[in-house]
Amino acid sequence: xxxxxxxxxxxxxxxxxxxGMGEVYLANDSELGRNVALKVLPxxxxxxxxxxxxxxxxxxxxxxxxxxxIVTIHEIGRADSxxxxxxxxxxxxxxxxxxxxxPMKLNEVLEIITQILSALAEAHQAGIVHRDIKPExxxxxxxxxxxxxxxxxxxxxxxxxxxxxxxxxTQALLKTEAGVVxxxxxxxxxxxxxxxxxDPRTDIWSFGVVAYEMLxxxxxxxxxxxxxxxxxxxxKDPPAPARYARELxxxxxxxxxxxxxxxxEERYQTAKDLLIDLKRLKxxxxxxxxxxxxxxxxxxRQLAAETSGGQLLPxxxxxxxxxxxxxxxxxxxxxxxxRAIKNHKGAIVIAAAIVAVIATAYxxxxxxxxxxxxxxxxPLVNAASDPNMDYLSDGLTESLINSLSQINNVKVIxxxxxxxxxxxxxxxxxxxxxLGVRALLMGRIVLHGDSLSISTELVDTEDKSHLWGEQYxxxxxxxxxxxxxxxxxxxxxxxxxxxxxxxxQVTKRYTVSREAYELYLKGNYFLGKGTESDSRRSIDYFQRxxxxxxxxxxxxxxxxxxxxxxxxxxxxxxxxxxxxxxKAAAMKALEIDDNxxxxxxxxxxxxxxxxxxxxxxERELK
Numbered sequence: 001x002x003x004x005x006x007x008x009x010x011x012x013x014x015x016x017x018x019x020g021m022g023e024v025y026l027a028n029d030s031e032l033g034r035n036v037a038l039k040v041l042p043x044x045x046x047x048x049x050x051x052x053x054x055x056x057x058x059x060x061x062x063x064x065x066x067x068x069x070i071v072t073i074h075e076i077g078r079a080d081s082x083x084x085x086x087x088x089x090x091x092x093x094x095x096x097x098x099x100x101x102x103p104m105k106l107n108e109v110l111e112i113i114t115q116i117l118s119a120l121a122e123a124h125q126a127g128i129v130h131r132d133i134k135p136e137x138x139x140x141x142x143x144x145x146x147x148x149x150x151x152x153x154x155x156x157x158x159x160x161x162x163x164x165x166x167x168x169x170t171q172a173l174l175k176t177e178a179g180v181v182x183x184x185x186x187x188x189x190x191x192x193x194x195x196x197x198x199d200p201r202t203d204i205w206s207f208g209v210v211a212y213e214m215l216x217x218x219x220x221x222x223x224x225x226x227x228x229x230x231x232x233x234x235x236k237d238p239p240a241p242a243r244y245a246r247e248l249x250x251x252x253x254x255x256x257x258x259x260x261x262x263x264x265e266e267r268y269q270t271a272k273d274l275l276i277d278l279k280r281l282k283x284x285x286x287x288x289x290x291x292x293x294x295x296x297x298x299x300x301r302q303l304a305a306e307t308s309g310g311q312l313l314p315x316x317x318x319x320x321x322x323x324x325x326x327x328x329x330x331x332x333x334x335x336x337x338x339r340a341i342k343n344h345k346g347a348i349v350i351a352a353a354i355v356a357v358i359a360t361a362y363x364x365x366x367x368x369x370x371x372x373x374x375x376x377x378x379p380l381v382n383a384a385s386d387p388n389m390d391y392l393s394d395g396l397t398e399s400l401i402n403s404l405s406q407i408n409n410v411k412v413i414x415x416x417x418x419x420x421x422x423x424x425x426x427x428x429x430x431x432x433x434x435l436g437v438r439a440l441l442m443g444r445i446v447l448h449g450d451s452l453s454i455s456t457e458l459v460d461t462e463d464k465s466h467l468w469g470e471q472y473x474x475x476x477x478x479x480x481x482x483x484x485x486x487x488x489x490x491x492x493x494x495x496x497x498x499x500x501x502x503x504x505q506v507t508k509r510y511t512v513s514r515e516a517y518e519l520y521l522k523g524n525y526f527l528g529k530g531t532e533s534d535s536r537r538s539i540d541y542f543q544r545x546x547x548x549x550x551x552x553x554x555x556x557x558x559x560x561x562x563x564x565x566x567x568x569x570x571x572x573x574x575x576x577x578x579x580x581x582x583k584a585a586a587m588k589a590l591e592i593d594d595n596x597x598x599x600x601x602x603x604x605x606x607x608x609x610x611x612x613x614x615x616x617x618e619r620e621l622k
Contacts, residue, residue, distance in 0.1 A: 530565075
């Protein structure tokens with residue numbers, strides 16, 4: 001249509017482009033004095049009863065959506081034989097244009113994809129599948145607000161009978177017949193390219209492709225022809241994103257990889273679950289960024305000279321993008337550095353002497369033996385094959401990670417990053433490359449009545465050689481003790497001499513009650529599942545642990561974490577209700593043990609999220 005053409009009370013300004021069901025024009029609404037996007041169906045569609053029916057259902061479904069990240073539908077109209085939809089006109093830049101400008105920053109990518117997912121979660125909740133997620137359908141306004149465009153290929157998914165609203169008979173259930181392939185090839189899911197019926201998990205796949213492209217600058221599935229691309233989507237695994245984005249946090253790589261699982265049963269099942277994981281990662285990165293701010297000059301000068309227990313404290317800090325590999329409790333702890341500054345202000349001369357000693361020792365060991373400075377504790381195998389015992393194997397895995405993270409000289413990968421390998425047969429070299437570590441600690445755990453057996457093995461990821469192994473046969477009452485023994489033995493094998501304080505932290509027992517410890521492990525296990533019911537169940541276990549040991553600081557920290565999650569990333573409680581309970585539990589934990597990282601982390605999160613108190617959050621992390 002030419003500029004100036006009048007359709008109802010909308011005057012055409014220019015043609016914007018073509019959507020999934022017709023052409024889109026920029027028009028002016030003469031009644032309200034605003035610019036709008038006007039989508040017109042071509043004549044052949046209007047005359048096709050099936051396609052026309054699909055258009056009307058799409059329009060009615062999309063007009064019911066009310067979300068800041070979804071383009072608003074203003075009107076469904078008719079002018080003579082013409083049918084059209086009037087939509088919000090979004091000024092900004094398409095995501096395709098942003099990607100074309102070059103590599104995008106990690107925080108920019110996270111901000112955009114979080115908003116995309118928020119829109120998808122809303123649409124899926126209403127029973128709508130977009131079906132054509134691609135950078136061209138995503139607009140970023142100048143203020144950073146993301147808008148998801150063109151539900152022209154959307155469908156309504158059939159809800160379970162119990163969920164059908166009998167009071168809403170006008171809600172259509174739009175299905176796509178098997179064998180009809182609709183979508184953009186590079187972003188199509190395996191079920192789309194096979195012409196199978198689709199569901200919201202198709203959008204999750206397409207979202208994963210878009211996120212992969214934003215992070216790496218390339219398509220995960222490629223080929224010289226559309227047919228080759230389709231074959232790649234159906235049959236080939238994409239290259240690991242870290243191959244093209246070396247500072248990509250492993251947790252983000254895990255998330256993206258899960259969205260691109262060929263079998264949709266292995267993908268995220270809902271956009272909301274995916275959004276929870278992304279928000280949790282984004283929150284973690286924000287906290288870590290706050291903790292990495294440059295200290296005052298006088299602190300930097302003293303840090304360079306301070307020592308603790310015969311070891312130099314200053315450590316090489318990973319680049320910001322790589323920092324997300326570790327949770328906030330990993331790596332050198334700022335609180336120890338600060339205590340060292342206070343207690344050893346005259347240590348410059350001593351530090352210089354120790355530098356010479358350590359340098360000599362390093363040269364000796366570098367010649368005689370491989371240097372291991374990074375480690376991943378792989379999920380311990382529940383050898384009993386009893387799902388009810390997963391809390392024990394997962395709990396001991398996390399406890400070992402926490403203990404080994406107290407060693408300043410070694411980078412230990414976070415629990416969330418290693419759990420993607422649970423239940424898988426792994427190749428140490430492949431995992432080593434994916435996680436960026438020199439060694440893997442692997443093991444199996446068997447519990448028969450009161451007998452506990454744990455076998456461990458330390459493997460070099462460069463050549464898969466066996467570095468160390470041990471079998472621990474103990475009473476089940478000694479679970480906490482054996483955890484400390486394993487951590488201490490691994491440290492010794494890595495030739496890291498622990499200071500008195502470090503050894504105390506590595507082998508520390510937070511409770512002497514076996515029952516309390518097992519209840520805590522169960523609480524932590526359910527907390528990690530991330531659902532509302534499991535999070536509330538975790539609180540019950542933590543409270544039962546406290547009933548067994550009123551001074552169990554970790555259990556109070558668990559309650560704090562659960563409430564913070566329920567009111568934060570999970571969104572199942574109002575922050576007004578959840579935040580005070582999270583704060584009270586964290587404060588109680590710190591009253592018992594002021595050095596408990598988990599409790600400080602919760603307080604830092606609360607100060608950052610609700611108070612915008614950056615300096616206060618930073619203090620909690622020191």
